[in-house]
Amino acid sequence: MEKILTKKEFPSWIKNLKSFNVYGPVKKDALWEYERIQDPDKLDLNFKNTVLSPKKIIFPQREVILDFNHKKKGKPEIQEALPEETKNVIFGVRPCDARALTLTDKVFEEEPGDKYYLRRRHQTVTVGLTCSDPPSENCFCTSLGGSPHSTEGLDILMTELNHKYYVHSFTDKGRELMKAASDVFKNPSEKDKKDLKQVHKESEKKIKRQVKELSKITDKLKGMFDSPFWDEESMSCLKCGICTYLCPTCHCFDISDEVLSSSPLKGQRVRTWDTCQFPYFTMHSSGHNPRPDKSSRLRQRILHKFSYFVDNYDDYQCTGCGRCISKCPVDIDIIEVLEKVKDYE
Amino acid sequence: MVEMEQLQKEAKEILKQGKVKFVIGYSKGSQNLTATPVFIKKPEHTSRLIWDPTCVQNLVKFIVDDKQKQSREKKPDERPVGIVVKGCDSRAINVLIQEKFIDRDDVYILGLSCEELGVVDEKKIAQKLEGKKIEKIEFAKKNNLIVSTKDGEKKIPVKDVLADRCLECKAHFPVIYDQLFGEETEREVKEPYKSIKKTESQSPKKRWDFWKEQLEKCIRCYACRSICPMCYCDECVADSINMAVTAETTAEEKAQKIKWIERSPALSENIGYHLIRAIHLAGRCIDCGECERACPVDIPLRLLNKKLEKAAHELFDYDVGFDHKKPSLISSFKDEDPEDFIR
Ligand code: SF4
Numbered sequence A: 001m002e003k004i005l006t007k008k009e010f011p012s013w014i015k016n017l018k019s020f021n022v023y024g025p026v027k028k029d030a031l032w033e034y035e036r037i038q039d040p041d042k043l044d045l046n047f048k049n050t051v052l053s054p055k056k057i058i059f060p061q062r063e064v065i066l067d068f069n070h071k072k073k074g075k076p077e078i079q080e081a082l083p084e085e086t087k088n089v090i091f092g093v094r095p096c097d098a099r100a101l102t103l104t105d106k107v108f109e110e111e112p113g114d115k116y117y118l119r120r121r122h123q124t125v126t127v128g129l130t131c132s133d134p135p136s137e138n139c140f141c142t143s144l145g146g147s148p149h150s151t152e153g154l155d156i157l158m159t160e161l162n163h164k165y166y167v168h169s170f171t172d173k174g175r176e177l178m179k180a181a182s183d184v185f186k187n188p189s190e191k192d193k194k195d196l197k198q199v200h201k202e203s204e205k206k207i208k209r210q211v212k213e214l215s216k217i218t219d220k221l222k223g224m225f226d227s228p229f230w231d232e233e234s235m236s237c238l239k240c241g242i243c244t245y246l247c248p249t250c251h252c253f254d255i256s257d258e259v260l261s262s263s264p265l266k267g268q269r270v271r272t273w274d275t276c277q278f279p280y281f282t283m284h285s286s287g288h289n290p291r292p293d294k295s296s297r298l299r300q301r302i303l304h305k306f307s308y309f310v311d312n313y314d315d316y317q318c319t320g321c322g323r324c325i326s327k328c329p330v331d332i333d334i335i336e337v338l339e340k341v342k343d344y345e
Numbered sequence B: 001m002v003e004m005e006q007l008q009k010e011a012k013e014i015l016k017q018g019k020v021k022f023v024i025g026y027s028k029g030s031q032n033l034t035a036t037p038v039f040i041k042k043p044e045h046t047s048r049l050i051w052d053p054t055c056v057q058n059l060v061k062f063i064v065d066d067k068q069k070q071s072r073e074k075k076p077d078e079r080p081v082g083i084v085v086k087g088c089d090s091r092a093i094n095v096l097i098q099e100k101f102i103d104r105d106d107v108y109i110l111g112l113s114c115e116e117l118g119v120v121d122e123k124k125i126a127q128k129l130e131g132k133k134i135e136k137i138e139f140a141k142k143n144n145l146i147v148s149t150k151d152g153e154k155k156i157p158v159k160d161v162l163a164d165r166c167l168e169c170k171a172h173f174p175v176i177y178d179q180l181f182g183e184e185t186e187r188e189v190k191e192p193y194k195s196i197k198k199t200e201s202q203s204p205k206k207r208w209d210f211w212k213e214q215l216e217k218c219i220r221c222y223a224c225r226s227i228c229p230m231c232y233c234d235e236c237v238a239d240s241i242n243m244a245v246t247a248e249t250t251a252e253e254k255a256q257k258i259k260w261i262e263r264s265p266a267l268s269e270n271i272g273y274h275l276i277r278a279i280h281l282a283g284r285c286i287d288c289g290e291c292e293r294a295c296p297v298d299i300p301l302r303l304l305n306k307k308l309e310k311a312a313h314e315l316f317d318y319d320v321g322f323d324h325k326k327p328s329l330i331s332s333f334k335d336e337d338p339e340d341f342i343r
C-alpha cells in the first residue's frame, strides 16, 4: 500500500493506534533514544542516530527468563516468564537498524527458536524512515548491501517529501497499521512518486564513507587468525562494551540468577547483554581464558562480523550504521581496520 | 609554544637510542574530531606524532595496560615506555607511582604544557554547530578550529569550546616529566570547583532526582572504568565474577562468592556500581575527565569525582597527584586530620 500523509496529520495516525505500545526516537538533552511514548509530539523524526538501536526493544538488555520460588517445604516452583503479549510499533527505524534485525532473526530463529526474542519480534511493527540525509558522518550502509531507503526488516517505510511523508507498507502487519487510521492517508500523485524516486536516489549519494571489495576482505581474513595484525590494531582498545552494546547486530548475552530473597529462596533467572570485548566473556570455570588479551577480542569482533557470520548465514553481521566508529573513545574505526586488512601483507 | 617538531625529534632520539621500548602519543584521528592514540616503535614513524587541542585522551591508561601485559609474559621487555602527557595526565602517573603500581623508571615522560589553552570538548563543539554535521575539522593557527559543515566553514576559537576540566585545571603543565615542551605558564583559576556548584546548592531531593535520571541511563558498558587510569584492579566488585579464578579455585568457593552488583542495568545496580567507583576514586581521581568523555549516554560522571576531589582538598588539604614522593591520601594520616565524621 502506498499513501501520502501530511506531517500535520502524522500525530492523528499515532493517536489512532490505541491498542499499540508506541515507540520512537525522543530527544533527551543532546541525545536521541527510542522510548515508549504517550504523546505523539514527543516523537522527533528529525533525529540524528540514536545511541542504541531499536534492538533494545526487541532484545532488551535485561530479559526475565523464569521466576523461581523455593519454600522450605515442598518442591521448588519454576515459572517461565515469557514477554507479555502486546502489540508494539516502533516509528523512525533506520533502514540499517531494520536490516540488523533480519540478521539477528537468523540467529534466534535457529532450532529450537528463541521464544523470548521471537515473541517480541513478531508482535512489533517496524516503521522505517528513509535517511534523506545520513544521520551520522560514519554511515556506510551502502557498502554492506543496504541503502538509506532499504526496506529489509521493515513493515513500512516512510520517506519525507517536504511537508509530507510517502508511506509505503509491504507486509500485512504494515497494511493493518495504516488501515487503523485510513482517513488520514491520501493517494500519492504521479509527482509524489517521481519525487520519491529522486529523494531515494539522492540519499545514496550522500553516504560519504565506504568499504570496497568486502568479499576480498572476507577471503583475506580466513588466513589472518594468527596474524600480528590484531596486536597492532588493538593497542589502543580499552576493552569496554561500547562498540558491541551499541551495535544493532551484536546479540551475545549472559544468564544469571538474581536472588530476591534467600529464605524462602526466591528470585529470577535473567539474561542480560554480554560482549566479547569483556575479559570475563570467555573465561572458563577453570580460570583459563582462551581469549586472554585485547588483540584476540578485536579479532573476534571483526572475524565474527566479516567471516564466521558469512560462513554461517551468508551475510555480513554489520549493516554500516557507524555507531561503533562514532562512539569509540579511542577512535578505533571498523572501516579503517577492514581497509587495512585488505592491504595487509 | 610547544613545537611539534621538537617533540617528534625527542621521541625519535629516545627510540633510536633504545631508551624506551615504544612511545605512546597522539596522531591525527581518522574521522572523528579527536586525535587518536598512537604507539610508535620505529624512529622513522615519529612524524606521526601531533599535539593540538584535540589530544583529549589520557594515555596513562596504556601504561597500566602494558604493566598488566608484562605480568603475563615470561620474559617481558622491562625498558621504560615513552609517553606523551598533559598536565592532568602527568598527575595520574604520580598517583600510580605513589600507589606502587609502577616505578618512576617504568616511564619516560614527554610532558606537554597546555599553556593558555587545554583540550576541546566535542559536545561543546556540537552545540556550537546547532546539530549540523561536521564534514571536516581542522586546527588552524591562532588557536582556532575551522569546522566545515554543509553551510560552509566556521571558525570557532578553541577558548570557547574548552573542556570544563581545563577551565578548572590546577596545573596546565606536567608536574612530573623527563622532557618538558612548552612553558609552565601561570594561569589564574578563579573557581576550581565551578562545575559542582549547581548540584551542591540543590536540595537533597533535587539532587536525588537528578542522579536518578542520569544513572538510569547507564548501560554498564564499563567504558568509564575501562578508560580510567586509576581503575587497574585485577578483580572488580562490579563484575559478576569478581574474583581471580584459578585451576585451584573450588566450585564451592565460586558458589560462595558474593555478587555485590547484578548485571542488570537497573537503577539500584547502577547506583551500586557508580557509588563504589566514585568512593574508590576519592583522593585518586586526577580529573582528566576521560570517564565522562567516554560515556556513550552522556552521564556527567565528572561531577561525582569533582565532589570527592573537593572534599579531599577541604578536609585533608590534599591535592591529587602533585607529588609522587608524598604518601597517598588513603594510606596516610595526620594528627590534625578531621575525625568528627567518625562516630
Ligand atoms: S559493526 Fe559497527 S557499523 Fe557495523 S552494524 Fe555494528 S555498530 Fe554498526
Ligand code: SF4
Residues within 6 Å of the ligand: B086, B087, B088, B089, B114, B117, B118, B119, B165, B166, B167, B169, B170, B171, B172, B173, B287, B288
Ligand atoms: S585539564 Fe589542564 S592539563 Fe589537562 S588538558 Fe586541560 S588544561 Fe591541560
Ligand code: SF4
Residues within 6 Å of the ligand: B217, B218, B219, B220, B221, B222, B223, B224, B225, B291, B294, B295, B296, B297, B298, B299, B301
Ligand atoms: S561509560 Fe556511561 S554507560 Fe558505560 S558504564 Fe560508565 S556510566 Fe554507564
